[in-house]
Amino acid sequence: MQKSDLPHEYSAIGKSIIGCAFEVRRTVGRGLREKYYESALVWELRQRGHDVKRQHPIRALYKGVEVDDCFVADILVDDKVIIETKALKSFTESEVRQLYTYLYLTGCRLGYIINFGVDDFRTANLKTDQHPYSFGIYRVVNTRGFEAKAFSPSQ
Numbered sequence: 001m002q003k004s005d006l007p008h009e010y011s012a013i014g015k016s017i018i019g020c021a022f023e024v025r026r027t028v029g030r031g032l033r034e035k036y037y038e039s040a041l042v043w044e045l046r047q048r049g050h051d052v053k054r055q056h057p058i059r060a061l062y063k064g065v066e067v068d069d070c071f072v073a074d075i076l077v078d079d080k081v082i083i084e085t086k087a088l089k090s091f092t093e094s095e096v097r098q099l100y101t102y103l104y105l106t107g108c109r110l111g112y113i114i115n116f117g118v119d120d121f122r123t124a125n126l127k128t129d130q131h132p133y134s135f136g137i138y139r140v141v142n143t144r145g146f147e148a149k150a151f152s153p154s155q
Helices: 008-028 034-047 093-106
Strands: 052-062 065-077 081-086 110-115 120-123 135-141
Touching: 008 034, 008 081, 008 110, 008 120, 008 135, 034 052, 034 065, 034 081, 052 093, 065 093, 081 093, 093 110, 093 135
Parallel strands: 081 110, 120 135
Antiparallel strands: 052 065, 065 081, 110 135
């Protein structure tokens, strides 16, 4: 799926998220705890008028039965975009798979891993960057399906 395949509203939310992330990083730098960055990012997003849910549970089903306490998204923006915040030197494929799982279960189409702990805080370019997990902002698009499998974001 190409960037242009997402509806305009996702692009607008994404630009706002990236702008807020850069503002947080510019204001406080790196070296703090993940929850601090999460709180600051939530504050910035709300200042820009977004509906933001923090530590939002994601329902999962097993054979039609809800499995409790399996998944929790750090931030849900406008019931459309999931953000996972990190404060690591770099992250791994495991964090990317986690975000893909959240997108799949919720039916959300766009997600970000925002890692405030990296030296090079910029958006990763998957086409040109040799080590995209070592940058601050990593964008993930849900291409597996757009309907929620076990969750409605507004629940």
